Amino acid sequence: MNKEEKEKKKSAAREAQRVFFRKKKVEAIEAYGGACACGESRIACLTVIAKESVYYKKRTDAAKLYIELARRGYPNGYEIMCRNCRALKGGEQV
Ligand SMILES: [Zn+2]
Numbered sequence: 001m002n003k004e005e006k007e008k009k010k011s012a013a014r015e016a017q018r019v020f021f022r023k024k025k026v027e028a029i030e031a032y033g034g035a036c037a038c039g040e041s042r043i044a045c046l047t048v049i050a051k052e053s054v055y056y057k058k059r060t061d062a063a064k065l066y067i068e069l070a071r072r073g074y075p076n077g078y079e080i081m082c083r084n085c086r087a088l089k090g091g092e093q094v
Pocket of ligand 1: 039082
């Protein structure tokens with residue numbers, strides 16, 4: 001395999017992974033209601049986070065979290081939050 005083919009294969013794998021994580025994210029967001037409490041429903045603005053306040057500060061690996069939630073059947077204790085609400089919530093705690 002030459003270098004160019006190797007690169008192509010690598011970027012294809014990266015793309016497949018990106019698509020996979022995106023799908024997991026969409027599934028997780030749908031499982032938790034599809035929108036932030038404020039009404040924001042654009043996927044790019046939303047994240048699923050643990051209600052435990054510690055997670056507002058501690059940045060978790062989102063891709064890992066979505067896979068973990070799917071594996072556990074979307075348990076209680078998590079909610080959808082948009083960037084704005086998350087920033088506000090984080091600010092309250094400082
Ligand atoms: Zn919001």
